[in-house]
Amino acid sequence: MLSRDALAGAQGSWAAKEDTGETAGALPAVSASEARALIELLAARGIAQGQLAELLGLEKSTVSRLAAGLERKGWIRRGRDEGNHRYVRLYLTPQGGLVASHVWQAWQSRQARILAGLSAEERAGLAAGLRGLVRGLAAEGLLEDAATDSG
Secondary structure: OOOHHHHHHHHHHHHHHHHHOOOOOOOOOOOHHHHHHHHHHHHHOOEEHHHHHHHHOOOHHHHHHHHHHHHHOOOEEEEEOOOOOOOEEEEEOHHHHHHHHHHHHHHHHHHHHHHHOOOHHHHHHHHHHHHHHHHHHHHOOOOOOOOOOOO
């Protein structure tokens, strides 16, 4: 899951690259909520607005306003579900896909820099601790499809 702070930090990395000319063309400003929504849409390749609200942990009315803003920016479009035409789904536009890809790359770049700053011993300890955390969360029923035997 991507935290609001992690994505806001990724945006900072993205803005810094923009200032130094590391990226091709000017990239638009993206709020943390927009970034999270774009990443979810990139992964889902079309999603119902209610599902997006659930994934983001936001109220449906908040996601409705968020989606309207993304639609105004030309980053998403609403379309009928291919399997059931009664349902409307949100899809990334080509421009939205590009923005989402840039946000995702910035986030991954920041994550890689943080991990590179850890010693091998620290990375091993972090990996072991995270495995234990996942086991604990799964035991509490807080994770779906968690691998508890990755030991």
